[in-house]
Amino acid sequence: MIKFITSKTNLPENSIKNTVDLLNQDCTIPFISRYRKEATGNLDEVQIGEIVKYKDQFEALEKRKIAILKALEEQDVLTTELKQKIEACTDLTTLEDLYLPYKKSRKTKAETARKNGLEPLAKIIMSQNANDLESIAFKYVKGEVKTVDEALEGARHIIAEWINERTDIRNNLRKQLERYAMIATTVVKTKKDDENAQKFRDYFDWEESLNRIPSHRLLAILRAEKEGFIRVKINIDDVKALENIDRKIIKSNTACADQLELAISDAYKRLLFPSLSNEALQKAKEKADEAAITVFAKNLKQLLLGSPLGEKRVLAIDPGFRTGCKVVCLDAQGNLLHNETIFPHPPKSDSIGAIKKLATLTEAYKIEAIAIGNGTASRETEALVKKVHFKNDMQVFVVSEAGASIYSASKIARDEFPNYDVTVRGSVSIGRRLQDPLAELVKIDAKSIGVGQYQHDVDQNKLQKQLDVVVENCVNSVGVNINTASVPLLSYVSGIGPKLAENIYNYRNENGAFTSRNEIKKVPRLGGKAFEQGAAFLRIKQAKNPLDDSAVHPESYKIVEKMAKDLKVSVDELIGNKDLLQHIDLKQYCTDSVGLPTLEDIVKELDKPGLDIREEAKVFTFNQNIKTINDLVSGQLLPGIVNNITNFGCFVDIGIKESGLIHVSNLSDSFVKDVNEHVHLHQQVIVKVLDVDIPRKRIQLKLHK
Incomplete structure (x- = not known):
């Protein structure tokens, strides 16, 4: 295990050994990285996370080896040489290739041919030294085999299976797919004009190198295929691939060679290419998943470590038009003191009553800051709040509502507020997010917070595992007040x-x-x-x-x-x-x-005991003249807040319904390797409007230095 992890991570062997020992003693990543630096050689949580990943990988490989060895023993086919090859295996693909000839498969053409007694004929053809092949084949025309052609075809099916099971041929084709495979898409003609298909129209006719395709593009293509809008194919140069196999197998110029050529073509089209092109696509998908999960994990970390206002009394508003704005007053610890609804916007338009009510509540509950959700009617509510004459200075914050509705309908919220409906719980969550984003956001399934790319298309187990690690690391890097923490927050504390x-x-x-x-x-x-x-x-x-x-x-x-x-x-x-x-x-x-x-x-x-590693919350104001996408003009400079980061750029909230995109090429005048090196989530930025596509509701922005 230690050798395996060392080869994958290049970390010092002693550090890996000690870390593995600590993990085997049920120590957690935050504990090891913070309090066992001497043992690990000062490894950080990311490096320890890598050790955990490859330790799990190694253990899964060993478990599979045991299962395969047991299966081979039961079949009575395990030779000393095969056992040594299996035990020496360091990756799952090679291991499965070694097991492939012995897998109990469903009924195959080769299996049928064997039952018809055609394996000896297949061996004669493979030996390539038979002169009168037709006469030899005629001897096998009996029972189910009615003609010489049927005998030869059956023998070819057996040969095709042997070719498919050859590790050298499979690896050679794998290398070709790795280097030269193209992913090509075509639109399903009957779906071309479907409204939902339009967001994928860039991929109606697309071709790109499979090993160079960016994560977001591959995941978009696979989603479009899943939804039935496009068809996806993997292509390579078939002629070259067949020539490579021919060279490995055909050694003569006899009638046997003609049969082998047909068997090779059959093996390639029916067995090798479908299986290995699927494997190549699966590997590309795993790579894309990993990239998307990394993006999501980085975003989640930044979101969880967002700036807290701290223990201050907050009035929180969940804005709305027809149903009104739900208002709650919270004490410094986030306990609910009061709730009610105001109706400042159409159709009721009672802005005077709402202003009076807000002034009264802020004074009655000694409110120090106001949190407004960033959903529907947010801008209008913010404008209303700014008209209120408060007796004291009042900080007004616009807070992300992402996932608040998930929390408000959850069991956690019902347990916290059994006597209040979802609207009150949602408003409480908005207020608490301002006080302490980390303490509030841990109550929501991380996937529902919506900061990432294609998080619902990636491997959900891997995603969940990675996000749990991020949440655990964030909670433990900040620390938890045991006397005020909720159950969800406490549950992420190391060892709890x-x-x-x-x-x-x-x-x-x-x-x-x-x-x-x-x-x-x-x-x-x-x-x-x-x-x-x-x-x-x-x-x-x-x-x-x-x-x-x-x-x-x-x-x-x-x-x-x-x-x-x-x-x-x-x-x-x-x-x-x-x-x-x-x-x-x-x-x-x-x-x-x-x-x-x-x-x-x-x-x-x-x-500095108990120093909070997070920055303090800062007030932010959007351009009040920009109300909708129609107010945007190329060249405008606008304040905005980064609300999502992807590998291809970042999205910025500029105070309207649609977020604008700063493409990776518009983040800097020089080459951008990692978007996170230039911006972080919830960063306040100034952007320049480059282009506005009103029909497609797309806004192109540039980061203004």
């Missing part, structure tokens, strides 16, 4: 999981707030391992021991106490004291298990 999260929540409800990290050990079923993995990510505000509200692991408290004692100060006095911290000689605190990386982390944390 859903069941222990519920136990923590129930313990808190029955016994009141936790006062120390030690008390966490009293939670039912929370054992030593879970405490080791999770304690440092769980924070306790106003705890008796100030280290309980820091990222210092309880296992290192004694080190901090010794540092403070050596400096003749209390731990309280050491925390935040830059001068004292700068003069600590870390080397004297090194032990066999604690080295400089851990000690440097401790001092960094003592300097």
